[in-house]
Amino acid sequence: GEDVEQSLFLSVREGDSSVINCTYTDSSSTYLYWYKQEPGAGLQLLTYIFSNMDMKQDQRLTVLLNKKDKHLSLRIADTQTGDSAIYFCAEKPPSGNTPLVFGKGTRLSVIA
Amino acid sequence: EAGVAQSPRYKIIEKRQSVAFWCNPISGHATLYWYQQILGQGPKLLIQFQNNGVVDDSQLPKDRFSAERLKGVDSTLKIQPAKLEDSAVYLCASSLELSEQYFGPGTRLTVT
Numbered sequence: 001g002e003d004v005e006q007s008l009f010l011s012v013r014e015g016d017s018s019v020i021n022c023t024y025t026d027s028s029s030t031y032l033y034w035y036k037q038e039p040g041a042g043l044q045l046l047t048y049i050f051s052n053m054d055m056k057q058d059q060r061l062t063v064l065l066n067k068k069d070k071h072l073s074l075r076i077a078d079t080q081t082g083d084s085a086i087y088f089c090a091e092k093p094p095s096g097n098t099p100l101v102f103g104k105g106t107r108l109s110v111i112a
Numbered sequence: 113e114a115g116v117a118q119s120p121r122y123k124i125i126e127k128r129q130s131v132a133f134w135c136n137p138i139s140g141h142a143t144l145y146w147y148q149q150i151l152g153q154g155p156k157l158l159i160q161f162q163n164n165g166v167v168d169d170s171q172l173p174k175d176r177f178s179a180e181r182l183k184g185v186d187s188t189l190k191i192q193p194a195k196l197e198d199s200a201v202y203l204c205a206s207s208l209e210l211s212e213q214y215f216g217p218g219t220r221l222t223v224t
Contacts, residue, residue: 100157102156104154
């Protein structure tokens, strides 16, 4: 079956790096995603990685994918107070139109 | 490019009443999704449309929930009658490519 696990909370100091981790169960997932949700808002797509990649970098964001361990991480460099939000990991199973499977989200708190 | 629009943003109803939510996807996006996000959880897919056809409604409680996308653009999601456990944020998303889904701001439903 499909299941995505994340730790629920992370607290970091402003300027430090944040690393949010996620494990998934479907080794044949084609894409893995990170979404950000601020209070009262919908989900904002931050970045995604195709399953044949092991790293993707986009400005302050670095995604690492370890397919063997089915582990995905999101690193935010120089974390700012505006990064405080809930971060959701999601996987897309391989069958064409299957929906995303989301984790429960990691609440990132940035301390000034 | 305009994002996914949803209305209303907030709704409070009493149990056993009816409610409807509206979604306008990003122009040209053939696939439309309705998710339910209960507090502290990740989004859970309720129904997925490809143009005006239903692709997946396996997790839609069909005794009380219904959704339509008659002209393959806008969509409405209805709950009749509502229960206390339906209190959640209802998120609409759309996609053009299978790799990316874009979310609207959501409708926060409170059933009292």
